[in-house]
Amino acid sequence: MKSIVYYTLLELHRERVYLFTFLMGFFIALVSLLGSSLSYQVGQMVTLDIGLGVLTLLMVGQAIYFGVTMVGEDLAYKTLYMVLQRVKKRRDYLLGKTIALLLLLFFNLLVLGLVIYFLASYEGGMKIDLYLFSLMGIFFESTIILFASVNLTLYFSRTISLMIAICIYFIGHSLHSALEIIEKKGSFLEVFFLKGVFFVWPDFHLFNLKQYVLYEQFLPENFLSRAFAYGLCYCFFLLCLMVIRFEKKQLD
Amino acid sequence: MLEVMVENLTKSYGRGLFEREKKIVLKDISFVLKKEKITALVGVNGAGKTTLIKLIMKIIFSDEGKIFYNGLQEAAFKEMSFLPERPYLYMHLKGREFLEFMGKLSFLDDLTIKERSLELAKKLHLEKALENLIKSYSKGMQQRLAIISTFLARPKMVILDEPFSGLDPFGRKIVKDLLREISEKERTTLFFTTHQLSDVEELAQEVLLLDGQKIKFHGGLQDLKKRNKKESIFHVLLEEYEDIEILHHLFSVSSLFSAEGDFNYLFGPFTSLEKDFFLAFLYREKIKIREVREEKKTLEDLLYPEGGERR
Structure with missing residues (x-):
């Protein structure tokens, strides 16, 4: 599995994927500085708002792309066959690839997170603990999307998987507000249905800590532990699904 | 192993x-x-x-x-x-x-x-x-x-x-x-x-x-x-022969053509055994043979005699 991680990263390094990260860091810095220069006394908030927003979209976009191409490309090009005959279990390949892509996502988060941190510090600083929690939230979000995309490619074509993954992300963000509204005004059946959907659909609202960072709000009690426990369990659930399906998949 | x-x-x-x-x-x-x-x-x-x-x-x-x-x-x-x-x-x-x-x-x-x-x-x-x-x-x-x-x-x-x-x-x-x-x-x-x-x-x-x-x-x-016994197929080319009709009744004639102004008769196709039998007959009857042609069967012919079942 170590070799799969190493050579996947080497391949990505040779593809100069990191250039994209640096380019995006530069883009975030440029847009944030421009935005904060146009604002009055809230430069730090504007920087964080734009920075974290762009970072989230970039991470999720990359996670969907990596997820959709990870197994699909190797299968289409038959490279998968050459690797699978050599590993002890099929899951070694899947886990090795997944770890490599998670490391790459983490590298992106680290670089772009540092860019935003320095920009915000230059504009007046922020609560570092909340900022770090926010970054962790973004990482969970993109990990869930990565795992969901890989799972989808084990059932559907790459194009369909891409479209469903985008839907999962946006619906996952809006489900919480929909539930709040329906709980107040909807019928019992509607609430029951939506809660049922919520049970399987990822709740990305839990990982969105941007508002707390921007306004330095106090996090509700147990919010973090609940969010991260949920994130870990959900990732583990998706990973298990992915491994079980991949072990039995007809790879033709 | x-x-x-x-x-x-x-x-x-x-x-x-x-x-x-x-x-x-x-x-x-x-x-x-x-x-x-x-x-x-x-x-x-x-x-x-x-x-x-x-x-x-x-x-x-x-x-x-x-x-x-x-x-x-x-x-x-x-x-x-x-x-x-x-x-x-x-x-x-x-x-x-x-x-x-x-x-x-x-x-x-x-x-x-x-x-x-x-x-x-x-x-x-x-x-x-x-x-x-x-x-x-x-x-x-x-x-x-x-x-x-x-x-x-x-x-x-x-x-x-x-x-x-x-x-x-x-x-x-x-x-x-x-x-x-x-x-x-x-x-x-x-x-x-x-x-x-x-x-x-x-x-x-x-x-x-x-x-x-x-x-x-x-x-x-x-x-x-x-x-595959029919590994090769043979054709025998004869010079003009007056009782060609008899031969025609006895053996098959695959084509009739003229070469250098004369009529030549191409007999076949024969398997190896059929060819030997035909040559023996021609020898006994003192009929002149111009050429014996052998067409070797390729591996393709052996493997796909009917061209294989295509999907």
Whole structure:
């Protein structure tokens, strides 16, 4: 599995994927500085708002792309066959690839997170603990999307998987507000249905800590532990699904 | 040594929106891949060659039937190696790095990988290109690199799907030489598919013919030739002969034509035995023979007498 991680990263390094990260860091810095220069006394908030927003979209976009191409490309090009005959279990390949892509996502988060941190510090600083929690939230979000995309490619074509993954992300963000509204005004059946959907659909609202960072709000009690426990369990659930399906998949 | 035994294997693919309609590709096939032999798997396009290979390599799973690897159903992948048809290698890695990657997956140590890579690369004239990125390789070079990776861990059995595709005549020659050498020196069992029957004649000791979901023939090349008695067909060309009508009643005349102003009669087609009988008759009757033509049957004629069942 170590070799799969190493050579996947080497391949990505040779593809100069990191250039994209640096380019995006530069883009975030440029847009944030421009935005904060146009604002009055809230430069730090504007920087964080734009920075974290762009970072989230970039991470999720990359996670969907990596997820959709990870197994699909190797299968289409038959490279998968050459690797699978050599590993002890099929899951070694899947886990090795997944770890490599998670490391790459983490590298992106680290670089772009540092860019935003320095920009915000230059504009007046922020609560570092909340900022770090926010970054962790973004990482969970993109990990869930990565795992969901890989799972989808084990059932559907790459194009369909891409479209469903985008839907999962946006619906996952809006489900919480929909539930709040329906709980107040909807019928019992509607609430029951939506809660049922919520049970399987990822709740990305839990990982969105941007508002707390921007306004330095106090996090509700147990919010973090609940969010991260949920994130870990959900990732583990998706990973298990992915491994079980991949072990039995007809790879033709 | 590794022996693979296939028993009553059936495989179908789903068709249609919900894949309810089944298309059977292989039906109840059984055979044993003999140890230390070179076996060629032949068949027309869509005969199920790649499906059979994927089943043996457990890339896909059968509907029915079993595959035994040295008597066990657990695949002995440590002792096997597989080269898919025209694989796309990791283009951003160097040739050496790709071989290291494949070697490490096969749990080889660095020194073994280095030595074996170099040994095989020299045989396939690729040693100078190992430090280049794979994306700079031609298709033939990529194929040769993939072949090197297949033999890296000295497997007991190697399954190659169209190993000569993308290779120029020189590439084909050196790959064939390598396969022969590995089969002889390392006693590796080789199982390969090809559409070029010249490859079969040059390399294979055993032939397995897939046609119409079933195995139509499995055995040695010589057995195939012996089994098919009409190995060659003959035509006999006679000079003008006055009682040609009698001959015509006794033997068939396939054509009548004029050459150099005279009438010549072409008799045939005959099998070897029929030809001998006809010549004996002509000799007794003192009829002049201009020419005896022999048309040798190619391996293609032997394997696909009716052209094979196409899908």
